Amino acid sequence: MLENYNGKEIIQVESLTYVYAAGTPLAAAALRDVSLSVKKGEFLVLAGPTGSGKSTLAQHFNGLLLPTAGIVRVAGRDTRVKNFRRRLWQLVGLAFQYPEQQLFAETVFDDVAFGPRNLRLAAEEVEKRAAAALEIVGLDPREAKERSPFALSQGQRRRAALAGILAVDPAVLVLDEPAAGLDPRGRRRLLGVFKDLQQRRGKTIVLITHDMDNAASLADRIVVLKEGRIFREGTPREVFGDPGPLLEIGLRLPVPAEILRRLGIEGVALTLPEAEERINEAAAGMRKRRPNFI
Amino acid sequence: MPGFISPQNRPLRGSAVDDYYIGIDNLKYVYNRGEPGEKAALDGISARVDRGEFIAVVGANGSGKSTLARHLNALLLPVAGCVMVNGLDTRRPENLPAIRREVAMIFQNPDNQIVAATVEEDVAFGPENLGLPPELIARRVDAALKAAGLEQLRTVPPHFLSGGQKQRLAIACALAMQPGCLVCDEPTAMLDPAGREEILNTLLRLNRSEKVTLILITQFMEEAALARKVWVLDKGRLVFLGAPAELFARPELLTACGLELPAPAELARRLRAAGWPLSLEILTLDDLVAQLRRILGQNPFLNQNMI
Numbered sequence: 001m002l003e004n005y006n007g008k009e010i011i012q013v014e015s016l017t018y019v020y021a022a023g024t025p026l027a028a029a030a031l032r033d034v035s036l037s038v039k040k041g042e043f044l045v046l047a048g049p050t051g052s053g054k055s056t057l058a059q060h061f062n063g064l065l066l067p068t069a070g071i072v073r074v075a076g077r078d079t080r081v082k083n084f085r086r087r088l089w090q091l092v093g094l095a096f097q098y099p100e101q102q103l104f105a106e107t108v109f110d111d112v113a114f115g116p117r118n119l120r121l122a123a124e125e126v127e128k129r130a131a132a133a134l135e136i137v138g139l140d141p142r143e144a145k146e147r148s149p150f151a152l153s154q155g156q157r158r159r160a161a162l163a164g165i166l167a168v169d170p171a172v173l174v175l176d177e178p179a180a181g182l183d184p185r186g187r188r189r190l191l192g193v194f195k196d197l198q199q200r201r202g203k204t205i206v207l208i209t210h211d212m213d214n215a216a217s218l219a220d221r222i223v224v225l226k227e228g229r230i231f232r233e234g235t236p237r238e239v240f241g242d243p244g245p246l247l248e249i250g251l252r253l254p255v256p257a258e259i260l261r262r263l264g265i266e267g268v269a270l271t272l273p274e275a276e277e278r279i280n281e282a283a284a285g286m287r288k289r290r291p292n293f294i
Numbered sequence: 295m296p297g298f299i300s301p302q303n304r305p306l307r308g309s310a311v312d313d314y315y316i317g318i319d320n321l322k323y324v325y326n327r328g329e330p331g332e333k334a335a336l337d338g339i340s341a342r343v344d345r346g347e348f349i350a351v352v353g354a355n356g357s358g359k360s361t362l363a364r365h366l367n368a369l370l371l372p373v374a375g376c377v378m379v380n381g382l383d384t385r386r387p388e389n390l391p392a393i394r395r396e397v398a399m400i401f402q403n404p405d406n407q408i409v410a411a412t413v414e415e416d417v418a419f420g421p422e423n424l425g426l427p428p429e430l431i432a433r434r435v436d437a438a439l440k441a442a443g444l445e446q447l448r449t450v451p452p453h454f455l456s457g458g459q460k461q462r463l464a465i466a467c468a469l470a471m472q473p474g475c476l477v478c479d480e481p482t483a484m485l486d487p488a489g490r491e492e493i494l495n496t497l498l499r500l501n502r503s504e505k506v507t508l509i510l511i512t513q514f515m516e517e518a519a520l521a522r523k524v525w526v527l528d529k530g531r532l533v534f535l536g537a538p539a540e541l542f543a544r545p546e547l548l549t550a551c552g553l554e555l556p557a558p559a560e561l562a563r564r565l566r567a568a569g570w571p572l573s574l575e576i577l578t579l580d581d582l583v584a585q586l587r588r589i590l591g592q593n594p595f596l597n598q599n600m601i
Contacts, residue, residue, distance in 0.1 A: 050457045050486045097484075153356035181402070181483050183354040183513050184554040210486045213557065250488030255557035255579060262583045263590060272557060276564050282590060283570075 002040070002091075002171055005075060010172060010204055011038040011061055011092075016070035018056055030056040032228045033070070038206060040171070043198045045215040046208045048225035049250045054208045055097075057225065058174045061206065062092035074172075090119065093170035097177045100149075100157035108144035108152065108160045109134070115168040133167035134160075137193060155186040162190075166197075172204040173197065179214070191218060216240060216254035216270040224251065241268045315507065316343035316366060316397075316475065320375035323361055323530075327373060335361040337530035338375070345474065348501045348508045350518035350538070353527035354552030359511045362527065363477050366509065367397035380474070398468035400478040404460035413455070413463055414439065414448040420471045434470045441504060442466035442496055458489025462496055469500070475507035476500070483513065494520065515548075515556040519577035526551055539575050558582040 002010075018031040031053045038044050038061075046054045059065040060072045063079040072079045074088055096102070105111035113130040121129070131141040137159035149160050162178065175194065179187040195218055197203040209215055215222055215236060222239045224232040226249050232239050239246070240257045247253070253261060256275035257268050265282050269275035323336040336358045343349060353359050364370040365377050368384040380396055382389040401407060410416035417438050421431045439445050442462040447455065452463060461481055468476060478497065482490040494517060500506040510521060518524050519538050526534035526541065528551040534541055541548070542559045555563065562576040562585075571589065576582050 049488060155355040181355075181480065181513065183357075183552050184515065185552040186355055187513075188554075212487070250486060252487040256561070258579060259558070259561065259583060259586075262579075263586055272561050272564065275561060276568070279565065279586065279590075280568065286590065 002075060005040040006202075007039060007041060009037040010040040010075055011206075012071075012073040013037065013057075013060070014071045014073075016057070016060065016067050016072060018053075018060070018065060019068045020056075022068055030228050031060075034225075034228070034230055035070075036223055036230060036233070038172070038204060040204050041198065041202050043195065043205045043207070043218055043220045045219035045222045046206060046225065047210070047212070047215055047222055047251060048231065051227075052225040052231075053228040054225055055176055056228075058094065058176060058206060058208055061172065061174050062094045063088045064094065090168055091170055092172040092174060093165040093168055094174045095162055095165050095176060095178055097180060098158075099161035099165075099178075100154065103149040103157060103161055103164075106148060108139065108147050108149050109141065111149050111160060112144065112163045112167050115164055119168065129167045129169060130163075133163040136166055136197070137163045138189065139163060155182050158182065158186075159190070162193075170203075172206065174206045174208075176208045177210070178207070179209075179211075187214075194218070210251075212240070212252055213254040213256075216257065224249075236270055237268050240270070314342040314378070315345045315380060317378040318342065318362075318365070318375070319378075321362075321365060321372050321377060322374040323358075323365065323370060324373050325361075335530055336365075339527075339530075339532045340375075341525060341532055341535060343475070343507060343509065346501070346505045346507055348498075348520075348522045349510070349525060350521035350523070351509060351511045351525045351527065352513070352515065352518050352553060356529075357527040357551070358530040359527055360479055361530075363399070363479050363509070363511050366475070366477050367399055368393050369399070395471055396473055397475045397477055398471060398473035400461070400464050400468060400476060400481045402480045402483045404457065404464050404484075407464040407467065408452045408460065411451055412448070413444055413450050413452060413466075416452055416463060417444075417466045417470050420467055424471075434472065438466040438469040441469050441500060443492075456489060457485045458492035461485060461489065461493050465493075465496060465500075469506075473506070475509065477509045477511075479511045480513060481510075482517070490514075515554060516558070516578065519556050519559070526553070528552075538577050542577060543574050 013034055013036050016031055016034045017029065019027050019029045021027050034057060048054050056065065063085055066080050074091055077084045079088060103111050105114060109130060112133055113126050116126040116129045134141045134144050139159055149157055152160060179190050182190060191214055194205050198205050219236050222236055223230060232245065240253055243253050243261055254270060256270060256272055259275055260269050260278055265278050267278065269278055318339055318341045321336055321339040325333045325335050339362060351359050361370060365372065368390055371385055377384045379393045382393055384393055408416055409419055414435055417435045418431055421434050439448055442465045444462055444466055452460060455463060482493050497508055501508040510517060512518055521538060523535060524538050524541050525532055534547060542555055545555055548554060558579040559576055562572050562582050566572050572585050576585060
């Protein structure tokens with residue numbers, strides 16, 4: 001059934017409002033009249049300052065939170081429909097910040113197999129899925145059967161926790177700052193895994209991040225939230241091509257784009273090679289006028 | 295890899311260790327000692343910290359950064375070797391109160407460090423516990439709030455603060471104890487870009503104008519670029535100590551330790567390779583932009599308003 005959604009909207013959010021502690025004196029609107037959609041196979045980045053509603057919005061995608069007003073549809077079905085819940089959890093896998101804090105089983109393998117076992121799959125299929133998920137995140141399935149998750153390094157624990165989500169084989173992965181606290185190489189590798197899942201396996205990825213360099217290099221589309229509303233939306237080139245509003249709300253440009261902006265070179269660079277090329281072009285322009293220039 | 299350590303930073307040995315503000319001599323630490331999960335975390339670290347210094351500690355996950363940090367105010371004690379703070383050995387229990395007043399810790403998650411109902415009460419908590427007279431407490435709280443830039447927020451409940459403000463509150467709480475040294479263990483890991491800048495600016499100002507010794511553990515190489523000295527840990531060993539420029543001139547060492555050049559330094563390296571006359575001292579985005587502007591200065595194709 002999901003094939004029908006290829007390139008189409010697998011998540012539709014219409015006029016979503018969400019109020020925490022509704023009906024109490026502490027009621028606070030976290031999302032106000034948000035409408036957006038996520039296409040199947042797309043890599044979407046959700047950005048915005050702390051408290052802008054990113055995580056609240058993401059938790060609506062798998063029904064963990066239900067709208068106070070408005071509708072969220074996944075694969076065409078309203079997330080409020082009770083008998084859709086079980087299917088919804090398989091469709092949309094959600095990784096919170098620091099997911100390794102939720103590891104609990106005796107071995108890494110058992111932890112990863114927990115999801116597929118819960119789906120009451122045959123033992124063989126559980127085994128296959130857990131092993132495949134571990135391989136995707138770069139952990140050895142055989143070793144995983146002998147090791148406690150608590151004997152792993154933080155980076156490995158993070159991968160193990162994410163493998164647990166992948167093992168359920170969701171069509172959509174919602175990831176809340178999955179690389180926070182990892183070292184530079186760990187960050188790069190892990191984010192590469194997600195890009196790969198999108199490009200090679202057609203997964204839909206929703207990534208919440210503060211890191212605009214990652215957003216620039218990974219996203220097909222960026223949605224920026226501010227105070228519970230959609231503030232900006234577009235391709236990385238569109239969003240970073242209009243830096244004023246982003247800087248105003250405390251976000252930053254990716255380093256390559258920021259360098260061009262400060263140098264007064266027109267256009268947007270999303271990667272370092274691109275920035276290098278643009279700077280070299282600017283110099284080539286100078287050489288025409290001043291042959292002695294570098 | 296002892297060859298990576300430059301001569302002026304050669305490890306110290308013997309009694310010299312207690313002459314320094316903080317001296318670390320052949321420090322070893324093992325988690326779960328004598329149990330099946332036994333794991334060496336620090337393997338013979340020797341280094342020193344001078345008063346007023348700003349040191350960044352970098353290294354891959356599991357390299358021992360946090361373990362080392364926790365030795366600096368005796369949250370962990372050496373399995374072998376020693377740590378001396380202001381001439382006080384961390385292994386002696388009677389030294390603990392003085393050591394913990396001297397060296398304050400700031401952790402990743404500011405929410406875990408808040409105890410009171412308003413910002414000023416939270417800052418007063420520490421000095422009150424010291425049993426100081428109320429006027430002195432009030433003076434310390436005022437000074438700490440000012441140093442952390444929180445004067446305007448003193449009566450606000452902490453849970454109304456942004457991430458960056460909460461982390462500044464944690465810094466103010468530490469400052470109210472008047473420590474000589476702040477050890478910050480990835481204080482910006484959970485913050486958005488504006489919050490990160492807020493914290494870095496606060497820490498830099500404390501180091502520069504209040505002469506607070508600053509030890510910053512970080513995963514962000516662009517934060518390490520701001521320090522006067524960088525320590526690189528790899529599998530529990532100190533494999534480099536020196537200036538950021540020295541470190542960034544050795545990309546092969548960074549790679550071997552699971553680290554990377556910060557983006558501006560990486561772009562400078564690429565441009566240098568393409569023939570641009572850029573100095574090796576480029577560490578930050580500001581440095582790179584300043585040098586490129588100088589070179590591109592009179593380019594008629596650039597929008598002069600932006601320069």
